[in-house]
Amino acid sequence: MSGSSSELVFVYGPLRRGGSEAYCMKSAEFVAEGRVAGALYHLPEGPGLVDGEMGSPSVRGELYQMSADKLQRLDELDGLDAEERERSDRRRRRVMVHSLLDDGYALEAWTWVWLGPVDPARWIQSGDWMKEYRPDFSERLRRYPWFTLIGMICVSSSPLWMLAAPITGYYKTPMAGLVRDALVVGAALSPFAAVFSLWLARRRGERDGLLGCFFVVAMAESVLAIFGLLAWLVQTIRR
Structure with a gap:
């Protein structure tokens, strides 16, 4: 400065x-x-x-x-x-x-x-x-890095939800279809929720050595989610 x-x-x-x-x-x-x-x-x-x-x-x-x-x-x-x-x-x-x-x-x-x-x-x-x-x-309690924790959970849960979604395909019921769609939506939105939570953590002054690493991973997952959404839109339009 x-x-x-x-x-x-x-x-x-x-x-x-x-x-x-x-x-x-x-x-x-x-x-x-x-x-x-x-x-x-x-x-x-x-x-x-x-x-x-x-x-x-x-x-x-x-x-x-x-x-x-x-x-x-x-x-x-x-x-x-x-x-x-x-x-x-x-x-x-x-x-x-x-x-x-x-x-x-x-x-x-x-x-x-x-x-x-x-x-x-x-x-x-x-x-x-x-x-x-x-x-x-x-x-x-006020000083606990809540937003960092939320961001870490969102980053970790996104690939797990994406892996769990195909499993519901073995069940041919309306409920299984709803669960699969919910898992896909959750997997797609989790990276963006992680980016926002980790940004809030930074603004709040939370100190965690892994905060920056998780933020980079969240950004990468968000980019992948955007490409996945675009691919889904293109496939839907071609049908």
Whole structure:
């Protein structure tokens, strides 16, 4: 990402990869893992970074590059208007981010710091939110890769349905004919349902190493289904 309108942003909480709001960063460009001087605390609204001087404990996070418009949208995640945000205890400030791979390499970036009171007992000693993050059952349910799972089922079921359809030809009954037609239709539509589900999974920010592979297979099955439909139409017209 380039251009004068791009900004460097350091995230240390749910916006990190694997966090509950990681999907908000899908259009940002990951730069590096880093740390900033300061302390991290558990707050009712989530983690809060209290900025510190060099030599103080550090907070671990990730550095991204994004457009200024995208950064503005991240500001709006708190649901406050501009005036309310100016009066809140959480403010966006510039901090120095040191690379985890090379401590001598540092960049200035935006992040959100907490200016209000904190409970010392709620200090996150490790400085790493992801080590402390324990989502409850409802959040784990929301974060489960449902669309990836649906897409994988659709991709796998299409050839099985197509193989099962000829078996019904051994039964010369109206019900067997309906079942055969249903299997053929299901086999033809499943790849398109898989493509749509996997696209939604990508949009939702679901992370799965097989997501891309299944998407390619779903696209290939969709192309085959289109050719099969065209062949069926041509055969029907010639009759």
